[in-house]
Amino acid sequence: MTAVVAILRAILSALGDYLTRSVSLFWIGPAVVALVVLPEFAQHIAEIHLGMFDSLAIGRSLANDPLRWAFGYVKITGLALTFFASARFWWCRTQGGRWYDIRRLAWGRLLLGFVLFMLISSAGNLFPLLADRDPPIAFTIVVSLLSLPYLFVMIAGLFGDRTTPMKALIAKSWPWLLLLALLLPLLFAPLSWLHGMNHRWAMAAPAAAVWALMIFDSLVVGLMASSVGAALFVAYDRFYKDVGTDKWGTGK
Numbered sequence: 001m002t003a004v005v006a007i008l009r010a011i012l013s014a015l016g017d018y019l020t021r022s023v024s025l026f027w028i029g030p031a032v033v034a035l036v037v038l039p040e041f042a043q044h045i046a047e048i049h050l051g052m053f054d055s056l057a058i059g060r061s062l063a064n065d066p067l068r069w070a071f072g073y074v075k076i077t078g079l080a081l082t083f084f085a086s087a088r089f090w091w092c093r094t095q096g097g098r099w100y101d102i103r104r105l106a107w108g109r110l111l112l113g114f115v116l117f118m119l120i121s122s123a124g125n126l127f128p129l130l131a132d133r134d135p136p137i138a139f140t141i142v143v144s145l146l147s148l149p150y151l152f153v154m155i156a157g158l159f160g161d162r163t164t165p166m167k168a169l170i171a172k173s174w175p176w177l178l179l180l181a182l183l184l185p186l187l188f189a190p191l192s193w194l195h196g197m198n199h200r201w202a203m204a205a206p207a208a209a210v211w212a213l214m215i216f217d218s219l220v221v222g223l224m225a226s227s228v229g230a231a232l233f234v235a236y237d238r239f240y241k242d243v244g245t246d247k248w249g250t251g252k
Contacts (some may be wrong), residue, residue: 001037004210006118006157010238011179011182012035012124014179014183014234014235014238015183015186015236016184017185017230018227018230018231018234019187019230020091020228021226021229021230021233021234022082022187022223022226022230023223023226025086025089025090025229026059026219026222026223026226026227028093029086029089029099032082032085032086032089032229033082033086033222033225033226033227035078035082035085035225036075036078036079036081036082036217036221036222037219037221037222038078038218039074039075039077039078039232040072040075040078040218040221041081041214041215041218042071042074042075042218043068043071043072043075044066044214044217044218045214046068046071046104047062047068047121047213047214048210048214050062050065050067050068052065052068053202053203053204053210054203054204055203055204056203058198068111068214074145076213079221079224079225082222082225082226082228082229083225083228083229083232084158084227084229084232085099085100085229086226086228086229086230087155087158087159087228087229087230087232087233087236088158088229088231089229090230090237091158091159091160091233091236091237094237095159097160103201104160105157105158105159105160106156106157106159106161106162107157108157109153109154109156109157109161109162110154110156110157110158111157112150112153112157112187113150113151113152113153113154113155113156113157114150114154116150116153117147117150117151117153117154118145120143120146120147120149120150121143121144123143125163148174148177149169149170149171149173149174149177149199150170151180152169152170152173152239153166153169153170155232155236156169156236159236161240162219164240164243168243172239172243173239175233175239176236176238176239176242177235179234179235179238180231180232180235180236183229183230183231183234183235184228186227186231187223187224187227188227188228190209191220191221191223191227192224194220195217195220195221195224197215198213198217198220199216199217201213203216215250
């Protein structure tokens with residue numbers, strides 16, 4: 001019972017930390033959130049200029065407009081950057097350094113983790129070539145699980161963590177990978193739904209309402225991105241601190 005209570009307390013502590021960091025980034029690190037909020041709002045300006053919200057039919061006809069997608073590519077890039085920049089922001093705030101100083105990244109670990117994560121997770125694509133059929137569900141699940149520790153290798157590289165042994169990153173990260181899997185959708189999923197609904201609510205609405213909704217939507221997307229960064233940081237930070245106690249015999 002004591003162990004169960006300790007686990008629940010740890011999860012609640014991580015949850016509170018995750019929620020606090022997701023929201024507080026807007027005033028503690030506004031430059032980080034701006035990486036996605038500004039491109040998102042710029043795309044909305046283009047959409048309003050094109051008349052995308054005049055009616056549902058017009059909106060659908062303009063969904064693939066080149067101007068909209070030109071801004072969309074910038075927005076998607078900003079979204080991905082904010083995922084990692086916000087995670088690194090919190091790491092640097094606790095461990096020191098500047099979040100934008102890419103010289104401090106552990107590039108070897110970052111690239112190694114990325115390559116192995118992608119290779120292992122995509123192993124199922126080779127199955128039809130070797131066996132002439134789709135991979136079994138069990139195979140897909142196993143491959144996906146095997147790839148997960150390399151996500152922490154990537155995060156170690158992103159944070160510039162060169163001291164945590166690779167053995168710990170690969171073999172001892174499972175509890176915190178589960179924590180990451182718990183945290184990631186908590187805000188991102190409902191906010192993603194709200195992001196879609198904002199566009200529906202804006203259709204054929206008065207101009208003032210459209211502008212208000214698109215300003216609000218830009219902030220929603222910023223919170224989506226900051227929540228991912230907060231989840232990455234909280235999960236890895238707790239792993240890092242636990243490994244630092246040398247519970248696993250890593251010698252750190």
